[in-house]
Amino acid sequence: MGAEFQMNTQFSAGIQAMLPLLYAAWADRHLNLKEINAIRKRAASLPFLDETDKAVLLEWSDPARPPERELFQQWQTMGRNAAEQLPEDRAASLAELGVILGHAAEGNAEDRQQFWVDQLPVLTELELGLGGVEETTYRGLFPLYDQRKKLTESIEEATVDPAALQAVLDGKYAGTIARVKEILQRPSFERNMLPVKEDFRELVLAWCKELGEEGIGALAFDEEYGGEDDMGAYAAAFETLGYHDLSMTIKFGVQFGLWGGAVANLGTKRHHDKYLTATGKLDLPGCFAMTETGHGSNVRGLETTAVYDHDTKELIVHSPSVGAGKEYIGNAMHSKMAAVFCQLIVGGESKGVHAVVVPLRDAEHNTLPGIRVEDNGYKLGLNGVDNGRIWFTRVRVPVENLLDKFGGISAEGTYHSEIENPSRRFFTMLGTLVGGRVCVPRAGMSAAKSALAIAVRYGLRRRQFAADPLKAETIILDYPNQQRRLIPLVAKAYATQFGLDYLLERYVNRSEEDMREIEAMAAGLKSYATWFTTAAIQECREATGGKGYLRENRFADLKADSDIFTTFEGDNTVLMQLVAKSLLSDFKKSFKEDGNFAVLKYMGRRMTTIVTEQNPISIRQTDREHLTSRAFYQSAFEFRSRRLTSTLAQRLQAYIKGGMNSYEAGLRCQTHMIEAAEAYVEALVLEKSLERVDALGKNHPTYAVLKKCVQLYALHTIEGHRGWYLESDYIAGNKSKAIRKAVDVLCAELRPEAGALVNGFGIPDKLLGAPIAL
Incomplete structure (x- = not known):
């Protein structure tokens, strides 16, 4: 002793x-x-x-x-x-x-x-x-005794019950989320740090197999194939898996969301009958072979071909070059089948990109003739996912393997589609797969919320320094700088979650007319949320010092595994340009449809802004009631989004009038496009957060705290763009300083609620895992 x-x-x-x-x-x-x-x-x-x-x-x-x-x-x-x-x-x-x-x-x-x-x-x-x-x-x-006691006190001193916050976040999918959490806390899901990727992959495969047997993978499939026809429940389950292990989450998404989703959304009943039941139980492992080494995000430019041979009623799938190999394909080493995206050629004419089911391996798991698969090897993270490269050398498959919901080949050997325009057909096909962009940021947010829960709970326990060496040291979350680092991120996590929930609702209840708007929204929110995930995890790691650097406290895996989220399911920078193009289309459409009335409306809005928001009094107004009022911060968000879109349109028009083609003009304005897209997403997140809190009602036990979180998200975001607002004469220097002080005050006011807010994420201790947070 x-x-x-x-x-x-x-x-x-x-x-x-x-x-x-x-x-x-x-x-x-x-x-x-x-x-x-x-x-x-x-x-x-x-x-x-x-x-x-x-x-x-x-x-x-x-x-x-x-x-x-x-x-x-x-x-x-x-x-x-x-x-x-x-x-x-x-x-x-x-x-x-x-x-x-x-x-x-x-x-x-x-x-x-x-x-x-x-x-x-x-x-x-x-x-x-x-x-x-x-x-x-x-x-x-007794520092250890005090840490345990202080953490309990910090939750008890909050004015809001974490369970009430969790109920708001879980919403109507609370049952599904609870069910998945119960599964993940079984002994069979015990985390093991397996350094050899093959061992880790087998463990992840076993986890996904158990989830499939429990019916979790098939949630979005029709009931006749073992599912519940509930895309919302599938997304909630996918998000919950992110609290456990992201390798498992991504492999789950590849098997059931991408491979299963391709069959379900691009195929017809014969494909559903043949593949979906086995896919949902993971009796039939499959992969989603879209991305190629040479083309990355340029799906339209894929080189892999599927040439129709009418004599044999077969499609010949071929990779014409090394660069045409399918790259970074998840589930590549375990799969029996692949949904291969390729240029469909019928009668010597390209019909654009289509998906074809191609068998990869036999019953003994040997690769079939004409198939070459290579392991991508060790990666920065997600080493439990078996990513690989795949090449096809004149592989013949029956024409029935063409996933032909949007375009097929008749018995006479001719191509047919109800969508005559090739460009519209291409985007309609890809639009059915936008579910990936709806789900991925939700799993990313689970990683961010895990990091925030660990960092905040550690901040409520860890003590450092003291004004009086004879007294207890200071709880580190009581330091204003630590509050500044973490509490705005907690507020942003809630706001972003509300934005993602709105996106999911729109996607689940989508109509064909809504799809273009939903695709733009999904591209923007996926980018915004996953960039936030990366930044939040890094800040939380730094906020926990050397303890956060220990792998046992999970930041190593959270950082490494989530890093790829910013570039898969679409590179964020590319996606934000798509958002900007959608904004420009809407801007142009409004002027085209409304004619002179649109011009008058636009000019009237500008004049109203100048009179009510950009007058000498408003730009210098600094009282708290004004700064924390919805009238101020929502108008500021809308002004930024509106101004960046209109000035982007003006710049592009000027370049094109000056003789540039649209591509060159777009390159000149690329950074402007991304900034306009970001402003649109931020305004959307704020709007949907306000609607979500309003819907609770003032008597709801979480209303006051969530309202303050939205205020903090809004002012902290404005503070981050203060240079732009100053340049645009929307705020004066004294108002910029007042906003900074208001953020400090809101952080201090939310400090007593911090423990309850992160516990409101509803992450069980067993899944959180980090010793410094338990």
């Missing part, structure tokens, strides 16, 4: 046993008469003190001679070191520390151990004789 830590050999065993009591007696910097009498009276009869010890004790209990600061701090350090040896089931008492210190000073001699245990009642009596010890004293000596 005590061999693991260093004692001060200048002190005898008896004096070391008394040090916690002396520390407590002097903790308020002076001894009262009751404490003096208690210590001196009992010291005279203590069997473990010799005459020299008693003399030292009398000297150190002299109220006229307080101990030197260095000596007092030495007592505290020794006490804290001893407290680290205190078993969790033992009381946090000064007497217990005295036993540990006294025994440690004598070494490990067995004949001394029982002696010090026998002295525990004597030391306990002395502790009681002090007449009660201040809580700050215990905080100074």
Whole structure:
């Protein structure tokens, strides 16, 4: 007992046993008469003190001679070191520390151990004789005890119940989310740090297989194929998986969302009957072979071909070059089948990109003739996902393998489609697969929420520095800078979640007329949310210092596994350009349809903004009521989005009038396009957050806290763009400073709610996993 830590050999065993009591007696910097009498009276009869010890004790209990600061701090350090040896089931008492210190000073001699245990009642009596010890004293000596207590207190002092917040976030999918969490906490889902990718992949495959057997993978499929025909429930399940392991989440998404989704959404009933039931149970592993080495995000430019041979009624799938190989294909090493996206050629004429089901392996898992698969090897993260490259050398498959919902080949060998325009047909096909962009950011947000929960909970437990070295150190989340780092991210996580929930609702209830808007919305929110995930996890890692750098505390995996989210399911930069193009189309369409009325409306809005928002009084108004009012921050978001879109349109028009083609003009304005898209997404997130909070009603137990979160999200975002707002004369310098101060105040006001807000994410401790957060 005590061999693991260093004692001060200048002190005898008896004096070391008394040090916690002396520390407590002097903790308020002076001894009262009751404490003096208690210590001196009992010291005279203590069997473990010799005459020299008693003399030292009398000297150190002299109220006229307080101990030197260095000596007092030495007592505290020794006490804290001893407290680290205190078993969790033992009381946090000064007497217990005295036993540990006294025994440690004598070494490990067995004949001394029982002696010090026998002295525990004597030391306990002395502790009681002090007449009660201040809580700050215990905080100074028992850091681990204090951490446990402080975390509980931090949740209890909040004005909102985490369960009420979780109910808001889970919404109508609470049952599905709870069911998935129950599965993930089974012993079979125990996390193991497997450094060899093949071992890790087998574990992830087993996890996905169990999820398939439980019916989770088939949630979006029709009931006749084992599903529930509920895309919303599937998305909620996918998001929940992100709390456990992202390799599992992505492999799950590839198997059931991409491969299964391609069959379900691009195929017809014969494909559904043949593949979906087995796919949903993971009896038929499949992959989604779209991306090529040479073309990346340019799906329209894919080189892989599927040439129709009418004589044999077969499609010949071929990779004409090394660069035409399918790249980074998830599930490539485990799959039996692939949905291969290729240029369909019928009668010597290209009909654009279509998907063809191509068998990859036989029953013994050997690759079939004409198929070459290579492992992508180790990656930055997601090493539980078996990514690979695939090439096809004149592989023949029956024409029935063409997923022909939007275009097929007749018995006579001619191509037919209900969508005559090739461009519209291409985008309609891809639009059915937008579910990936709806789901991926939700899993990314699970990673961000996990990081925030770990960092905030650690911030409520960890202490660092103190103004008074004789008092307890400061909880790090009480530092304004730590609040500034984490609390706006928590607020943004709630706001972004509300935006993603709106996107999911629109996608689940979509009509054909809505799809172009939904695709743009999905592209923008996917980019915005996954960029946020990357930034939030990094900030949380830094906010937890060296502890966050330990792999056991999960930031290593959260960072590495989520990093790819910014570039798969569409590179974020490319997606934001698509959003900007959609905004320009809508802008142009409004002018074309409304003619002169649109011009008058546009000019009228500009004049209204100048009069009501950009007048000398408004741009300098700094009172809190104004800054935290919806009228201010929502108008500011809308102004930014509107102005960036209109000036982008004007710049492009000017370049084209000057002789540039539209492609060159687009390159000149590329950064402007991305900024306009970001402004659109931020305005959307704010609008949907406000609607979500309004729908709760003012009497809802979470209303006040969530309203304040939205205010913080809004002002913190405006603060981040303050340079643009200053350049645009929307705010003056004094207002910019006032916004910064308002953010500080909101962070401080939400500080008591921080623990409840992250617990409101509803992440079970077993899934959160990080020791520093438990």
